[in-house]
Amino acid sequence: MPYLFVKELAKMITRISRRYTMQVNLLAYTPNPVQVIETAAAKCYDSKPSEDGKIMLACYRSGHHSVLEHVTFSFEITGVSRALLAQLTRHRPFSFSVRSQRYCDESSMKTVVPRTVSNSDVALGIYNSTIDYIAGSYKLLKSLGIPNEDARSILPNSCETELVATTNLRELVHFCNLRLCSRAQEEIRELAKAMRDLVVEVMPKAKTMLVPKCEIYAPYCFCVEHSCCGKHPKLKDIYNKD
Numbered sequence: 001m002p003y004l005f006v007k008e009l010a011k012m013i014t015r016i017s018r019r020y021t022m023q024v025n026l027l028a029y030t031p032n033p034v035q036v037i038e039t040a041a042a043k044c045y046d047s048k049p050s051e052d053g054k055i056m057l058a059c060y061r062s063g064h065h066s067v068l069e070h071v072t073f074s075f076e077i078t079g080v081s082r083a084l085l086a087q088l089t090r091h092r093p094f095s096f097s098v099r100s101q102r103y104c105d106e107s108s109m110k111t112v113v114p115r116t117v118s119n120s121d122v123a124l125g126i127y128n129s130t131i132d133y134i135a136g137s138y139k140l141l142k143s144l145g146i147p148n149e150d151a152r153s154i155l156p157n158s159c160e161t162e163l164v165a166t167t168n169l170r171e172l173v174h175f176c177n178l179r180l181c182s183r184a185q186e187e188i189r190e191l192a193k194a195m196r197d198l199v200v201e202v203m204p205k206a207k208t209m210l211v212p213k214c215e216i217y218a219p220y221c222f223c224v225e226h227s228c229c230g231k232h233p234k235l236k237d238i239y240n241k242d
Contacts, residue, residue, distance in 0.1 A: 022187070024194040025076040026202065027164065033071040033203045037169075041067045053205045060173075060209055068170035068209075073199055075165050077191065081112035083157035084187045093171035098163040102149040107139050111158040115186060131156065172199065173209045180212040182229040 030036055037056045038049035044067070049055065059067050089096060111131055117123045134156055141151040167175070172195065178184065179192035196210040214223045214232045221232040228234050 022079040022190060022194065023077070024191065024198065026198040027074040027076050029073045029199075029202055030071040033169070034205055036070050037067050040070045057205065057208070065170045065173070068173065069168040071169045071203075072166060073169070073172060073195075075195055075198070076162075077165060078162040079112070079160060080162070080191065081158050081187060082155075082161050084112070084185075084191065085161055085163065086157070087185065087188050088165070088191070091167070091171060091175050094165050094167040094175075096163055096165050099161045101152040101155060101159075101161075105142070105148055106152065106155060106159065107135075107142060109135065109138075109155065110160040111156065112160055112187065113158065131158070169199075169206065169209075176210040177213040177216060180210075181214070181225065182212070182231070183225050183227065 034053045034056060035049060037059075038053065041055045041059050041064070042049045044064075045055075047055070056067065059065070085098065088094070113124070113127065117127050134154055137154055138151055141154070142148075176192050176196055179188050180196070182189075184192070199210060200207045208218070211218070214225075215221050222235040222238055223229070223232050224235055
């Protein structure tokens with residue numbers, strides 16, 4: 001590597017990697033969510049909405065989940081990685097507005113450090129040196145007149161981002177079923193927990209829906225994952241015992 005390049009890179013490097021500080025806020029949600037779902041469900045059965053969410057819960061247990069789509073939640077999410085974003089956008093019924101690396105200058109980027117990396121001094125040293133090199137290289141590209149939309153091509157998956165995400169209750173239930181599972185990656189599992197807790201604050205009756213997939217049929221809980229965390233028995237073990 002040319003000496004002048006190394007010298008210039010050393011000037012630009014700033015230690016930026018750190019453990020993430022995810023923040024999730026509930027921006028907006030459908031007012032009186034239980035009553036909205038009750039009214040929608042009552043239309044289906046020519047009945048009157050209940051005041052305690054009885055019809056809503058009966059629909060949920062029977063698999064009539066379309067009535068949950070009438071209620072939506074919008075979240076402001078900061079301090080998460082682009083790696084998490086890649087997983088989150090697989091939930092296509094969500095709507096997203098994300099910080100643009102094409103238009104935004106990432107010269108002062110921060111990164112999300114996985115816990116497994118931060119718990120090891122050796123791994124963290126490797127991680128930090130790599131991120132520092134990338135950060136310095138990004139700044140050098142910018143100094144050469146390379147636009148943000150092209151300089152971003154060297155940015156890491158761990159680059160911190162922020163977004164607003166909106167979804168309906170039906171998809172949020174599905175999201176929690178998958179991402180609250182202990183097999184989900186830690187960062188997106190923490191996001192699912194934060195979103196669940198915020199929704200339960202304004203809609204307590206949603207608590208029994210926003211659960212990992214092993215608890216969908218509670219109290220008859222069972223695991224269908226190949227590698228089970230042991231919280232509940234595996235389905236095949238239940239059948240073998242019976």
